[in-house]
Amino acid sequence: MTIDSETGKNFDHLEVFDQQQEHVLAELATRRSECPLQHTDAHGGFWALFDYSTISEVARDTEHFSSIGGVVIPPHGFPMELPPIEADPPEHGQFRGPMLRHFSPAAVEKLAGPMREMVVELIGRFETKGVADLAKELNIPFPGMTIGLIMGVSPDEIEKLKGWTYKLMLDLSDLEAIGEALAFFDDLYTRRVAEPADDFPSTVLELVINDEPVTHEQFLAIMAMVTFAGLETTANSASHIFDVLDQQPELRKLLADQPDRIPNAIEELLRYISPLPASSRTTKCPVDLGDTQLGAGERILMNWMAANHDPVEFESPGTIDIDRFPNRHYVFGAGPHRCLGLHLARVQLRIMVKEVLARLPDYEIERTGIERYIGVTRGIAALPITFTPS
Ligand code: HEM
Numbered sequence: 001m002t003i004d005s006e007t008g009k010n011f012d013h014l015e016v017f018d019q020q021q022e023h024v025l026a027e028l029a030t031r032r033s034e035c036p037l038q039h040t041d042a043h044g045g046f047w048a049l050f051d052y053s054t055i056s057e058v059a060r061d062t063e064h065f066s067s068i069g070g071v072v073i074p075p076h077g078f079p080m081e082l083p084p085i086e087a088d089p090p091e092h093g094q095f096r097g098p099m100l101r102h103f104s105p106a107a108v109e110k111l112a113g114p115m116r117e118m119v120v121e122l123i124g125r126f127e128t129k130g131v132a133d134l135a136k137e138l139n140i141p142f143p144g145m146t147i148g149l150i151m152g153v154s155p156d157e158i159e160k161l162k163g164w165t166y167k168l169m170l171d172l173s174d175l176e177a178i179g180e181a182l183a184f185f186d187d188l189y190t191r192r193v194a195e196p197a198d199d200f201p202s203t204v205l206e207l208v209i210n211d212e213p214v215t216h217e218q219f220l221a222i223m224a225m226v227t228f229a230g231l232e233t234t235a236n237s238a239s240h241i242f243d244v245l246d247q248q249p250e251l252r253k254l255l256a257d258q259p260d261r262i263p264n265a266i267e268e269l270l271r272y273i274s275p276l277p278a279s280s281r282t283t284k285c286p287v288d289l290g291d292t293q294l295g296a297g298e299r300i301l302m303n304w305m306a307a308n309h310d311p312v313e314f315e316s317p318g319t320i321d322i323d324r325f326p327n328r329h330y331v332f333g334a335g336p337h338r339c340l341g342l343h344l345a346r347v348q349l350r351i352m353v354k355e356v357l358a359r360l361p362d363y364e365i366e367r368t369g370i371e372r373y374i375g376v377t378r379g380i381a382a383l384p385i386t387f388t389p390s
Pocket of ligand 1: 231336
């Protein structure tokens with residue numbers, strides 16, 4: 001593997017991911033074919049990876065590549081370490097292991113009924129109007145409400161979560177919203193210490209890290225991490241999916257007529273879109289990556305989106321093929337940090353797609369009104385639609 005520093009110097013993932021899908025894909029493909037490991041001076045300097053196989057290697061190698069210090073470039077600025085994502089083994093497993101049962105397929109299935117009611121209720125608020133902003137009125141509020149279910153709070157409290165979850169969705173460094181979030185988690189801490197329940201916060205309170213009970217600060221940090229991880233990811237995935245379906249009427253009709261094909265279609269649409277396009281690691285010690293030796297403390301950016309469009313792994317990667325098999329995409333990452341909430345996200349998206357196609361079958365996006373932004377994900381803040389009112 002060689003280094004093309006000429007090209008690498010210019011690579012700034014935030015600028016690239018901010019473009020239209022075709023431009024992003026073209027740029028990632030060019031860089032992959034020029035040199036799959038490139039150094040750039042952007043954001044204080046880092047190494048960018050573009051091929052499936054090396055990204056796979058780095059994501060799985062926690063001996064040489066660390067998540068401590070953060071997995072996003074530039075750093076998020078949140079005032080504490082955020083486990084489980086910002087933890088390495090053995091602590092990572094101590095954080096993550098006990099949490100798994102709340103995010104298993106069976107646990108998520110139990111939430112499917114309440115989640116469907118939430119989606120139907122949100123659509124019900126605008127389905128007689130003929131116009132709506134699908135991002136603001138469905139895709140953004142719904143993941144915030146789902147977090148309420150995970151936290152085991154009452155429907156009234158879920159309604160209150162919408163304020164700060166909405167603000168954080170658009171800007172993870174919004175200090176006022178972070179303050180409101182921490183106040184909510186702090187209140188949850190007090191209540192669950194006094195009266196434990198069979199829910200996620202109570203499981204977190206029982207964590208033992210390096211033989212010590214979880215601290216108050218760790219509790220807040222875990223709640224924040226899991227909450228933030230479940231907001232803009234799902235919301236923006238949904239907005240992009242509805243955007244693509246608007247542009248692919250045949251696929252949309254197929255899924256409306258055959259809803260049993262929605263789960264596979266979502267996997268493929270997620271691969272194509274790659275809503276969370278990159279994550280980073282830091283080298284713990286000098287390490288060889290292909291022919292390149294990296295020193296300790298170097299930051300590496302794993303471009304999941306580039307991996308998901310690597311033709312060595314995916315035939316005709318730019319084509320949406322809902323029957324693609326196998327479809328070993330890295331939409332949810334890879335290795336020990338693979339998304340804790342992936343079953344939840346899949347069920348959320350299946351419910352949203354099914355209900356929108358059933359209740360707003362002829363929705364059309366007003367393309368000039370789409371507002372895009374770049375956060376941890378490729379974001380959509382506004383997605384205005386028109387449709388025949390029911
Ligand atoms: C379509 C929606 C989602 C996408 C695309 C997504 C994507 C990802 C990716 C790529 C990672 C790995 C990051 C890395 O290795 O640095 C990750 C980790 C994680 N995700 Fe998700 N995610 C989604 C939804 C959710 C939801 C709904 C939750 C929970 C409510 C969640 C919770 C987490 C957590 C806790 C981690 C860290 C896991 C660990 O470090 O062990 N995610 N996600």
